[in-house]
Amino acid sequence: MKGLVVYYSATGSTKKIAKAIWEGMKGVIETDLASVKEISPQAVAGYDVIGIGAPIWYFREPANVRLFIYNMPSLEGKMCFTFCTHGTAPFGIFYSMVPALQKKGLTIIGWADWYGGVEQVLHAVKPYFTDGHPDEIDLKEAETFGREMAERALRVAAGEKDLIPEIRRGSKAEPTFRPPHTPGEEVGSGDSFFEPPPRPQRKVNLEKCRYPGCTACMDNCIVRAIDFSVSPPVFKKSCINCSLCDRICPEEAIEIDEETIKFHRTQKKIDMTRCIYPECTLCVDHCPMNSIDFSVNPPVFKNNCEGDDLCWVICPKGAIEITNLELTHGKLYNASVQSREKHPFLQYLAEAEAEGKFRRLVPMEDIGWDTPVFKSQKLPRFVIDE
Numbered sequence: 001m002k003g004l005v006v007y008y009s010a011t012g013s014t015k016k017i018a019k020a021i022w023e024g025m026k027g028v029i030e031t032d033l034a035s036v037k038e039i040s041p042q043a044v045a046g047y048d049v050i051g052i053g054a055p056i057w058y059f060r061e062p063a064n065v066r067l068f069i070y071n072m073p074s075l076e077g078k079m080c081f082t083f084c085t086h087g088t089a090p091f092g093i094f095y096s097m098v099p100a101l102q103k104k105g106l107t108i109i110g111w112a113d114w115y116g117g118v119e120q121v122l123h124a125v126k127p128y129f130t131d132g133h134p135d136e137i138d139l140k141e142a143e144t145f146g147r148e149m150a151e152r153a154l155r156v157a158a159g160e161k162d163l164i165p166e167i168r169r170g171s172k173a174e175p176t177f178r179p180p181h182t183p184g185e186e187v188g189s190g191d192s193f194f195e196p197p198p199r200p201q202r203k204v205n206l207e208k209c210r211y212p213g214c215t216a217c218m219d220n221c222i223v224r225a226i227d228f229s230v231s232p233p234v235f236k237k238s239c240i241n242c243s244l245c246d247r248i249c250p251e252e253a254i255e256i257d258e259e260t261i262k263f264h265r266t267q268k269k270i271d272m273t274r275c276i277y278p279e280c281t282l283c284v285d286h287c288p289m290n291s292i293d294f295s296v297n298p299p300v301f302k303n304n305c306e307g308d309d310l311c312w313v314i315c316p317k318g319a320i321e322i323t324n325l326e327l328t329h330g331k332l333y334n335a336s337v338q339s340r341e342k343h344p345f346l347q348y349l350a351e352a353e354a355e356g357k358f359r360r361l362v363p364m365e366d367i368g369w370d371t372p373v374f375k376s377q378k379l380p381r382f383v384i385d386e
């Protein structure tokens with residue numbers, strides 16, 4: 001039996017966990033470790049048990065991880081486990097990711113989540129509540145989890161099918177399997193602590209769209225909200241604005257009107273008087289969706305930009321300008337600091353702490369309420385540890 005741990009990590013937390021899981025698995029079966037950039041989705045077919053890990057982004061797996069899973073071949077008969085890191089509450093990610101893995105024929109033999117620090121969410125207060133994770137204790141846990149997954153895979157393969165854990169749905173679901181929305185409402189709507197911005201109106205640009213040659217948006221919509229049986233296609237009321245469709249569309253054919261997109265995604269441009277491309281290509285190299293196009297001058301950010309703003313925090317020259325920072329992050333930050341006690345993240349973390357699931361490494365008095373990431377003056381704001 002051969003194992004693989006494959007992961008995406010922007011700022012290193014998921015990578016640390018992935019490495020520890022791999023260490024644990026290696027003691028039981030031959031196992032490889034690779035990031036989604038280092039291995040092709042097709043190569044996954046060469047393994048019998050596959051662990052897939054990602055940070056939670058907007059209550060789901062990042063679009064590059066979703067695409068990686070989508071492009072994997074059928075893996076009928078093989079086993080899979082999944083893991084994530086997150087900075088608040090582990091809602092949503094496996095609700096979204098596990099059905100996509102099951103569609104590939106994979107049997108899910110386990111899952112786990114850990115806290116990770118928050119470096120690139122621009123409105124996040126800094127130091128942030130979960131900074132310092134994953135620490136040595138988390139990594140030991142991850143190593144044990146990896147060993148258990150390899151041992152379980154061997155036993156399931158030998159016929160012990162009762163070791164396959166039941167995935168509970170609905171009100172009994174574990175947090176990672178809980179839908180991050182109430183039906184018909186937007187993702188994250190359950191804990192909104194400020195007036196939600198206008199709901200984006202999506203439309204399919206039929207000149208660019210390759211349907212029925214491509215059905216990526218429909219196949220990946222977790223609430224099946226895209227209806228191509230009519231022309232032009234419609235986004236049904238069940239759309240939760242998770243943005244997976246517009247980010248994974250290979251033709252950039254799903255468009256959102258200017259008036260609402262500005263509330264939802266950072267709009268960026270590059271100040272070429274500061275940028276030293278091609279001497280530095282950090283933003284291009286680390287962009288999860290290859291959204292930055294330097295083949296034109298000035299460079300452009302494509303429609304598939306995740307709005308994760310990794311480029312902004314790692315640029316050593318401060319050359320990336322965000323033109324709508326106040327609308328996307330400033331409002332959220334102001335709402336969060338004005339109502340600190342009502343901040344839902346604090347509530348979740350307090351509950352998790354009481355249940356022994358969260359260990360607070362940053363004391364409350366050290367939380368950087370006045371120094372959110374977007375006010376950071378130092379350059380680079382964050383250095384990726386290669």
Ligand SMILES: Cc1cc2nc3c(=O)[nH]c(=O)nc-3n(C[C@H](O)[C@H](O)[C@H](O)COP(=O)(O)O)c2cc1C
Nearest residue numbers: 009010011012013014055056058059086087088116
């Ligand atoms: C764009 C973006 C969205 C995020 N959304 C969530 C979220 O919905 N829930 C959550 O708990 N954490 C969220 N986070 C925090 C990350 O999940 C957390 O920082 C993670 O540990 C980072 O992993 P990495 O260092 O491997 O990239 C988000 C981070 C980013 C950059």
